[in-house]
Amino acid sequence: MRSGDDYVILHPAVIRVCHWVWAAGILLLIGSGFQIYNQEPLFDFYFPSNLIIGNGDDSVAVHNDIGLAAALLVHFFAMWLLFTSLLVYVAYGLVKGHFRRKFLPIWPRQVIGDVFDFLRGRLSHDLGTRNAVQKLLYAFAVAVMAMMVWSGLVLWKPIQFYELGIPLGGYDVARYVHFFGMAGIVLFIIVHVALTLMVPKVLPPMITGRARRDQVEAHAQGETP
């Protein structure tokens, strides 16, 4: 076993736990959301039952089907996973200055340069720092999540939060916003996982928190507790 000096804690435990609780919450929300969608589809298709949380057998029947109840139970449970992990993450980020260091600034020239590098398969991915493509990707994810919370509140409480729904175009339009927001999040997950597979060394630090010191950029070590 290596001595402690060879490693740094790249992702503090708080961030790691938040990440995985968030990830579990998102997957539960998507799976149960598919089932809720299937009860009253917006488009001419259903989500296949093996992607669904909650029994999918009779999801096309009237709402006597038990799958919808199960899916709703999961959906409104997973909502709290996101809510609490977001709360902890934001509180931690504000206290520790995590956001300022990790996400800003996003320079257009840097984004364009990184996109070209990415397309040529040469994108550098230093542990502990984010390239411009990542920053853009996370900014996209944050924006989509904000839309999901917004449209989600409108769908949950169309009367209590009626005013909240007006800029979105009301209850029925909020259903479409919520659907396309889900699609955006799925897209994010695909790119996020693809990037991780391209640079697998980024995965262990998100699990154990530890990264080899020589793999971490010097200025990222400010995060070491």
Next chain:
Amino acid sequence: MTIERRLREGGLSNRDVIDLKRRLLLRNGLSLGAMTLLAGCDVTNSGPVDGSLRLVSRFNDGVQGFLFDPNKLAPTYPESAAAREFRFNAQYGEEKVPVINPDTWRLEVSGLVANKAPWTLEQLKALPQTSYVARHVCVEGWSMIGKWGGVPLRAFLEKVGADTSAKYVAFRCDDPIGYSSSIDMASARHPQTILCLTYLDKPIEPKFGAPMRIKMTRKLGFKQPKHVAALHVTNDYPGGYWENYGYNWFAGV
């Protein structure tokens, strides 16, 4: 008496068997879905999963009760916006819709009320009426605008001398599934919660709950009892038909 107790004592009815089958399906559905996503986690014994989820659902009831603004009215629409043909939606098919004789129908009133005398339809019709054109939101995701009229439940509760500091108003229905449900007192006293007698100013049709159903703008559609036979005011959580299947109790919109 709970199903569990009837099971031990060997007194299960057909409905109980169906109910148990559904409970099992619910659990299996949850564990299968959860397993595909949480590979590696042991969720094969999903009783606690179902139980925990329902616990969170009860917590969500509290959150919704806290968020509920009793003075907030649902937006209303011009009468032309009301659907001529409303969507029929029930656990049973249209062919099983009960047709109740309005002349012999009675509304039983019980629990924490001063006057427990049953009500006839004519007596209800004689009370001051109200109506509104508002949106009906179904838990399935669809919604429709309609025009409903009847007696404000708030006025009715005062008329029968109900203890309005009680927590719940429960309803029992005369329909093929033995539907029942219950709501919080704040929602019961909401101005748009009515003992509904008319749709588009005509007596409600059997398939929409004749002779009397409860209509409210601040709850999802599945919480709106049709063919109401009895009203009960209580402090003991009464639950309800869909709630037993895991649907959220507060179900506010």
